Amino acid sequence: MSCYQTLLDYGLRSIGIGERLLPKSDFTLCEHFVLIGSGFVWNFYFGIFALMFGFFLANAVAVAKASHNPWVRKPAEWFIFIFRGSPLFIQFFLAYESFVLLPRVGFDLPLGFTTITVETSWLTKAWLGALIVLTLNTAAYAGEIFYGALNSIPKGDIEAADAYGMSGWPRFRRVMWPTIMRLAWPGYTNEAIFLFQATTLVFFSGFPAFRQQGDALYYASYFSAKTFNPFMAYPVIAFYFILITLALTWIFGLVNKRLNRHLPQNLKARIRLRPQLIR
Amino acid sequence: MKKLILSTAIVALTAGVSLAQDVVRMGTEGAYPPSNFINDKGEVDGFERELGDELCKRAELKCEWVVNEWDSIIPNLVSGNYDTIIAAMSITDERKEVIDFSEAYQPATPSVFVAKSADADIKGGVIAAQTSTIQSGYVAEQGMTLAEYATGDETIAAVRNGEADAVFADGEYLAPIVAESNGELMVVGEPVPLGGGVGIGMRKSDAELRAKFDAAITSMKDDGSLNAMIVKWFGENATTW
Amino acid sequence: MFDSCADPKTLEGLSWFLCFLTSGKQLLFYRSFFIVLILLAVTAPVALAFGFGGAMAARSRIAPLSWFGKGYSAMTRGVPDIVFFLFVPIAMDQALEMIRHKIKCPEWTDPIFRGSDFVVCQQAKFPLSTSPQIYHDLYAFTLAVIAFAVVFGAFAASVIYGAMQAVPRAQMETAEAYGMTDRQAFWRIMVPQMWTYALPGLSNLWMILIKATPLLFILGIQDVVYWARENGGYKTEHFDYPHPDWRVYYFLVLLVFYLLMTKGSEVIIGRLTRNLSHGQATLAGERMRRAGR
Incomplete structure (x- = not known):
């Protein structure tokens, strides 16, 4: 069987397109690359959407934590403490075990042009349940980064804004927020990279795989369980992850450049990868 | 060790040489x-x-x-x-x-489907089975929707809490669970001889x-x-x- | 444990619960918390040693050694730690058995790797299949410690390397001016001063290490996650203490355990930072000096 044929059969196996049965014996290197690569559809899905939703939530959490009102500050502090203080592995387990206890109901959600029925049973599926956990998790970590950046805004920036008669939302939007982003970006880049790595835990803790559709690590462990040989599947997945890390560093580096474009050359913050944020 | 998947070391020691198996x-x-x-x-x-x-x-x-x-x-x-x-x-x-x-x-005992209701949809519904058992292999081959769990206990839990429509496992394993459930669980469909x-x-x-x-x-x-x-x-x- | 627990099926309410919580299986669950603590206690120094070695290698003037050190500390940035946990113990185990095979069975002519198979002679197995169970458990635990130490050593290497670079250049120049050799300057000047720069990174690493301990479960060690799943699961009448699915409560206990661990560590590290800042030429040290402490 040619590698092209394998690609057609298994390229999108992780979302149920192509061959129904997984290969059973005589695994080729090509099958390793194709099937594990196909699993990355899930890793990308979790990574991108959790980052997207988590980013907005993180901003809200950071502002809430900086608030003077204890009714706003305390919940934000607890939220950050719980999600940063416990292992993601346990969070997945606990989330899954709690979600299955929910009563199974559906309710209609009008979207204007159409109405979709939202069902609580979706929560126990990885695509929603695990996404929620990852979103909350990254929101807590990123929220702490943004909060740190918020506290490091130079006093002069705020004073200048005041002098211009800016206050409230315009001051936050036009003066504080861009500075927060600029200061937090290197840390946030790390968070994004480690979030992508954390997506491999989804099918290892609680959430079951349906129709043998799982993420990259699910297929890597499938191969190593069948071949009893770890020297093939794990290096393949490691190779993919190094590519992703390089790509993420590049993309976030571009954003970083844009955030710092007004600064003199020697003041620009460079992104350094630090293991500050893995869970 | 769970993931110490080491080898299929089929050790071809010459006949007669065997370790003292204390x-x-x-x-x-x-x-x-x-x-x-x-x-x-x-x-x-x-x-x-x-x-x-x-x-x-x-x-x-x-x-x-x-x-x-x-x-x-x-x-x-x-x-x-x-x-x-x-x-x-x-x-x-x-x-x-x-x-x-x-x-x-x-x-050999036949494997059976166990569900919460007699009219559970086995062909189209979600079937829970333990990973790498003959039952999970069968479910995958038949083209039913397989949900894999690491232990048998979790497959039963999946049916109880409605995650799966039915569990497919060894009849002898499921029999006492069905008996103890006070009618909550029941055997559905035809038994399948496997193994x-x-x-x-x-x-x-x-x-x-x-x-x-x-x-x-x-x-x-x-x-x-x-x-x-x-x-x-x-x-x-x-x-x- | 108690005499009244001899026949659990007759018990009810609180006394049933008390007996349940002191049953042998529950005691194993409680014991597994100590396994986590032991792992932390053993792994932290080993990982620190790995990290120190990695940082020293990265600073080396010998190019290949320096590449090795830098590559080692870069390794964990690109690849998820769980991949290493799945990979390192197996690789270690195979490497060990291969070396033993070469020593103990030199007359063996067949290849060790046959396709996907890995075949060594019986005597090269480690531990021997005839060894008592405790050795097997210890061996598995040791492999887990090594896996943790390799991954966290890589993180520690980058932290320590950064800390070494952060020691003011003037300090090293002064040491040279006093006629110290490179080695003396390194051990007497750089290493003692480096810790205060390394502490924020290392304490962060300690938090990460705490949060990585549930991965023991993936290595097949009967840790807190294993027993939480086992004891929490639905129990039929075959068991002395039948009960429905209680896993969610068991995992809540684990969550609280980890929150307490991280919170406690935070408090202790806060104190340690204060002590280490004492007398240092850093902002924190200067603040303490001004405050007259």
């Missing part, structure tokens, strides 16, 4: 009552514990019990972490390519050990003590020899 390490899953489970004292218990101890007594072996996760139970046997698998493992051709089996000590009975898995190089266990199993079949033990653990309706 201790036979019996590998089991410890999560499949009544066949094998960890009792409340934290020890391996169940039908296979009692059977294994009796077989070891008859074969004059000293046995030690080891618990290992189901999905790496064969790799860890062949890599030598223990010497036998006695974990309700059905004898199949696929497994026979990697390991050898003793004579069956429990007859060639339950045997003790051993490395291909351990022919001598296999012969000892075969002899012990045969003697227990002959004097009826094996049937008595099956009835004791699986109830009056259990399939016996």
